[in-house]
Amino acid sequence: MKVASHVQREAGEWIVNTLMVEGYDVAFKYKRKKLYKNLKGQRVNLTYYSDKEVVAGISIEIMTVVRIKIA
Numbered sequence: 554m555k556v557a558s559h560v561q562r563e564a565g566e567w568i569v570n571t572l573m574v575e576g577y578d579v580a581f582k583y584k585r586k587k588l589y590k591n592l593k594g595q596r597v598n599l600t601y602y603s604d605k606e607v608v609a610g611i612s613i614e615i616m617t618v619v620r621i622k623i624a
Contacts, residue, residue: 554599559592572618574599583618596624 558573568588572581581601600620606613
């Protein structure tokens with residue numbers, strides 16, 4: 554899977570990472586305690602599961618990443 558965009562933002566003590574992967578219309582999200590290097594353009598192997606997030610009353614499908622490894 555090739556990463557099209559990678560965004561990191563603070564949420565309390567955690568850093569929330571959001572990946573957009575080429576060929577998919579859904580966001581891949583994971584949390585870390587520290588900043589992670591930028592993955593834009595990298596090929597990665599992901600282990601994830603489907604989840605839903607409610608934003609402003611609208612349910613959005615996301616993928617929660619369990620494991621990420623640069624290929």
